[in-house]
Amino acid sequence: MKKLVLVLFLFLSAGCIFAAQYENPMVNMDVPTGLEQGQMYIKFDHKFYQALNMYPKDDMFAIFDNLVNMNLELRYLAVAGLEINAGYTTANREQTAGVSYVLKFHDLHFNAQAGIEFFTYRDFTHSDYDQNLFYSLDLQSEPLLDDTLVISLDAAYDGYAQNPGLGIGASYEILRNISIMAEYYPLIKANLKSDCLGTTGVYFAGLKFQTSGHEFILKFGNSSDIGMRRMMLGASRLDLYAGFEIMRLVMF
Numbered sequence: 001m002k003k004l005v006l007v008l009f010l011f012l013s014a015g016c017i018f019a020a021q022y023e024n025p026m027v028n029m030d031v032p033t034g035l036e037q038g039q040m041y042i043k044f045d046h047k048f049y050q051a052l053n054m055y056p057k058d059d060m061f062a063i064f065d066n067l068v069n070m071n072l073e074l075r076y077l078a079v080a081g082l083e084i085n086a087g088y089t090t091a092n093r094e095q096t097a098g099v100s101y102v103l104k105f106h107d108l109h110f111n112a113q114a115g116i117e118f119f120t121y122r123d124f125t126h127s128d129y130d131q132n133l134f135y136s137l138d139l140q141s142e143p144l145l146d147d148t149l150v151i152s153l154d155a156a157y158d159g160y161a162q163n164p165g166l167g168i169g170a171s172y173e174i175l176r177n178i179s180i181m182a183e184y185y186p187l188i189k190a191n192l193k194s195d196c197l198g199t200t201g202v203y204f205a206g207l208k209f210q211t212s213g214h215e216f217i218l219k220f221g222n223s224s225d226i227g228m229r230r231m232m233l234g235a236s237r238l239d240l241y242a243g244f245e246i247m248r249l250v251m252f
Contacts, residue, residue: 024150025247026169027183027206027219030138030228031152032102032111035077040250043087045071047224047243054239063242071226085117089226094121096227098134106142113138119160119229132160134229148173158229161196164188165232171208181206183221187234198234215247 023034035041050066059065073087073096081103087096100115115138120131136156143150154167169183185202204221220242223235 024140024143024152024171025208025215025217026152026171027181027204027217027221027245028226028228028231029152029154029167029169029183030113030115030136031140032104032113032138033075033077033083033100035075035083035249037077037080038252040074040076040252041247042250043071043073043075043245043247045073045226045243045245047219047226047241049224049241051239051241052220069224069226069243083113083115087227089121091225092121092123094119094227096134100136100138109142109144111140111142117229130160132158134158136228154228156228156232158196158232161191161194161233163191163194163197163233165229167228167231177210179208179210181208181217183231185231185234188232196233198236200235200238202231202235204231213249215245217245217247219243219245 023031025031047069048063048066049068050063056062069089069091071087071089073085075083075085077083081101083100083102085096085098088094096117096119098115098117100113102111102113104111115136117134117136118131119134120129122129134156136154139153141151150171152169156165158165165185165188167183167185169181171179171181173179183204187198187201189197202221202223204219206217206219209216220240222238222240223231224241225231
């Protein structure tokens with residue numbers, strides 16, 4: 001596992017001379033794609049299972065010993081506005097595949113993207129795989145306040161949990177190519193019988209570094225899960241987890 005992480009890190013952090021960034025990614029939220037036809041994002045997401053607020057005093061390397069949750073995702077703009085994606089997350093061996101379409105309303109200073117995603121995962125309480133569909137609508141403003149502030153809103157419905165979800169976030173550029181970000185996912189319990197839902201909402205803060213062709217994000221929040229769908233299911237506690245994300249733009 002450590003060798004796999006090292007290989008992915010070296011590949012995603014390698015130089016990309018002919019690449020440039022076209023969107024404003026958030027900590028966990030899905031955002032309207034900024035890809036152009038023939039471009040692809042490769043994303044590697046990593047979160048530690050060791051909660052920082054419960055860190056053992058006598059073991060400085062505990063964060064490396066208590067396993068990690070990892071995700072690898074590919075996003076490709078097949079034709080103008082139509083994006084396809086596929087991903088794999090180690091937790092519960094979750095696999096996803098989806099399609100989305102983006103609309104840009106420059107006169108109104110925001111972009112919108114509607115998507116549908118098939119997901120399947122195995123709950124370790126039983127051996128069978130569960131599967132269903134996840135429907136989402138992602139809204140994001142164009143850069144405001146001299147191109148420093150971006151506001152995002154995600155609304156979605158989880159077909160397995162039979163429950164809606166909501167995500168609210170903002171990104172503010174404090175220095176050139178360096179931004180601070182914050183997200184909040186209020187726990188909506190429309191389906192009170194669902195055992196998928198947590199007991200509290202999810203919050204996250206992040207620090208984003210942009211380079212030519214890459215996005216590096218450090219993230220801190222109360223969930224070790226990965227992906228917007230998981231964030232909208234809530235968390236069980238207010239522990240603090242750390243992680244990082246690397247996005248690389250590939251142009252064909």
